[in-house]
Amino acid sequence: MIYEEYKADDIANIVQQYQVDPLVAKVFSYNQLTKAQIEQILYDTKTTEDLSYTDAKPIVERLHQAKVNGEKVLICGDYDADGICSTTILYDALQIFGITCGYYIPNRFTEGYGLNKKTVEMAIEKGYKILITVDNGVKAFEALAYAKQQGLTIILTDHHSYEQDELICDYFLHPQIMQEEFHHLCGAGVAFMISRALIGRHDYHTTLAAIATVADMVGVLDANRIIIKEGLSFLNQNWFANIQLLADDKSTWTTTKIGFQIAPKLNAIGRLADKANVNTIVRYLLLQNIVQIEQSAKQIKSINGLRKEISVKNEAMALQKVNADDDFMVAYSKDFHEGLNGIVAMKLTQTYGKSAMVLSNKDGVLKGSIRSVGLDLRQVFKDMDDVLLAYGGHKQAAGISFYEKDIDTIYQHLQKIAKEESVEDVAVYIPLQNEDLTIDRIEKLEALDPFGIDFAKPKFACTIDEFQMSTLSYGKHLKIQTSNMDFLYFNHGHELASYEHKKLTLIGDVSINTFRNKKTITMIVESVLL
Structure with a gap:
């Protein structure tokens, strides 16, 4: 993953034209919105009626x-x-x-x-x-x-x-x-x-x-x-x-x-x-009876808890099976739960920054999911119909099945494609200045929700050199605190010593966390640049 700072020369114009906070203007500029789209976000009062x-x-x-x-x-x-x-x-x-x-x-x-x-x-x-x-x-x-x-x-x-x-x-x-x-x-x-x-x-x-x-x-x-x-x-x-x-x-x-x-x-x-x-x-x-709703909700939460447990086990197995030096991560096993292959493939892409395919093996048929980093999955298998039993999906996610005997052919094909055609993911972030880090400004940012496709909430970056650190969950997670902000870096508690006395640039999602009526600006960190 390559991180690049977002730079724009239209912020002042957006601030003046729409009378918005500069941080809001940066988000509009980042998303390259049209005038009509900005006006819908700011002014539209239409309802489904x-x-x-x-x-x-x-x-x-x-x-x-x-x-x-x-x-x-x-x-x-x-x-x-x-x-x-x-x-x-x-x-x-x-x-x-x-x-x-x-x-x-x-x-x-x-x-x-x-x-x-x-x-x-x-x-x-x-x-x-x-x-x-x-x-x-x-x-x-x-x-x-x-x-x-x-x-x-x-x-x-x-x-x-x-x-x-x-x-x-x-x-x-x-x-x-x-x-x-x-x-x-x-x-x-x-x-x-x-x-x-x-x-x-x-x-x-x-x-x-x-x-x-x-x-x-x-x-x-x-x-x-x-x-x-x-x-x-x-x-x-x-x-x-x-x-x-x-x-x-x-x-x-x-x-x-x-x-x-x-x-x-x-x-x-x-x-x-x-x-x-x-x-x-x-x-x-569609239940109406509150007692039945409560009972069923507990059962659904229990199933989701089981889903998490199995996912963690499958992710651990997949991390052991892949070759970290490959250009395209591939893991398959009869022990992988078929319904969770997409989640595990996503874990591999997040861990290695590379495309990944995770497959369950049942009676000699491999079936699973692919997640892409820098590849268009609609094109990856366009000339391989003769070895695929089924294939379909979108640009970054797809489902696939084929016979186990063809795994070497497909593996080599994926390595070749990834080496020749992969484009390294570039994540563009907006740097936050000290004046941006007020409850009022971040609340104005959150008021723009819903974020999503076509109107993404940007990644933000904060550079800090004075901070305190601690770990959570018995050393599993890292918490960094400054005078006006908290940073949570999940699954990176082991990094504490390497960050001491360093100047850090932390990149992630920023929001307001409210606990016991106290509001705190919080970043969920996805990467740290030294």
């Missing part, structure tokens, strides 16, 4: 017809946080509207991602006449072709990339065919559109869509920004026990809190498909 839901009208008309005809509807979901929230929103909306409906989310291990033929056969057997996919479907060619052949009505809603000529459906709703402000919706955002058009305002549906939008790491501007801010507002009024009881503390709700305290727990149920049925999380999210 002000959005137009006409793009969902054809689907809503068909659902009205389904109600009149008494047709049963099956919602076909996905096992991540977005898919879970999508399924919950639409199932609840159809029930409120008065349609007989059910839902099904496949098992990650035994059925895999997306709608499959077996689910269609089950739907036909149980008398369903309409299938609605949420957060999946654009690549479910076999299942949808079979459903079409059997005379089912197909309503396909998704937000993943697709080819128009490959679609198999009667109705289609996707962010890219909606009005421009909806172009970056996640799957639950699309489900929210249908819910709003069908039954009107429903604050819990808005909140679930906000959670999914943060969890799925889509854009945080345009309609998504309105949805997230409204959902956070409801949560900060202490609404919805189903969500509140999943949190680890009673701190203010932010995108960071959703990302670290809620999304992992929803995802854990899908990841540990050998320990829990992901369909039960939908039931949990």
Whole structure:
């Protein structure tokens, strides 16, 4: 990782034009925002009441017809946080509207991602006449072709990339065919559109869509920004026990809190498909009885705790298996938990600053996840279809499977690609001056939340030469304190002696920490430059 200081010559102009704090102006400049985007962040007071839901009208008309005809509807979901929230929103909306409906989310291990033929056969057997996919479907060619052949009505809603000529459906709703402000919706955002058009305002549906939008790491501007801010507002009024009881503390709700305290727990149920049925999380999210909610929340937290334990064990095994000198980290084992390979691959990229692939070995088939540093994973395997059983994903994350006998071929290919094409990651940071380090200024920075894709919260840097150090958790973590700031460097307690009497530049995320009504500026450190 290379760190570079952000330098800009437009800060004074932004301060003058928008009458904002210089630190806020630096964040706007850092993100290269347009005038319209800055104005939305600063001035927009639109709510979800002000959005137009006409793009969902054809689907809503068909659902009205389904109600009149008494047709049963099956919602076909996905096992991540977005898919879970999508399924919950639409199932609840159809029930409120008065349609007989059910839902099904496949098992990650035994059925895999997306709608499959077996689910269609089950739907036909149980008398369903309409299938609605949420957060999946654009690549479910076999299942949808079979459903079409059997005379089912197909309503396909998704937000993943697709080819128009490959679609198999009667109705289609996707962010890219909606009005421009909806172009970056996640799957639950699309489900929210249908819910709003069908039954009107429903604050819990808005909140679930906000959670999914943060969890799925889509854009945080345009309609998504309105949805997230409204959902956070409801949560900060202490609404919805189903969500509140999943949190680890009673701190203010932010995108960071959703990302670290809620999304992992929803995802854990899908990841540990050998320990829990992901369909039960939908039931949990719709529980009304507080005693049942409390009991189920404890169970979900327990599953997430198990997920953490297994992740730590798998990470330790992977760190032993990789060759630190490789250009592309590769680890595989029959002992790796398939649902956690993506988490372990991310750990390897963070440890070595290189792309990583982590695979589970089952009966001679390797299946797992890849995380990229400086490589476009959409291109890495473009000429290797003959050795891959399955492959798909995004620029920085992908899923893969192939036969164990081909591991050497793929390993050598990855080393070659990484050596020739990897571009070292460059992290650009904003240096904080002493005048920036006031509670008021950092609170103005935090007021810009939601941060995320298209409007990133920058990395900040502080250079210090007078400080005190201590360790936490029996020497595991390092705490550095100055007169006006705390720095927490997790898993680096062993560095204490090497930092003594040095001038340090600490890089990381800055926020306000409140403890016993005392506010402290705190940095979660990701790197230290000497």
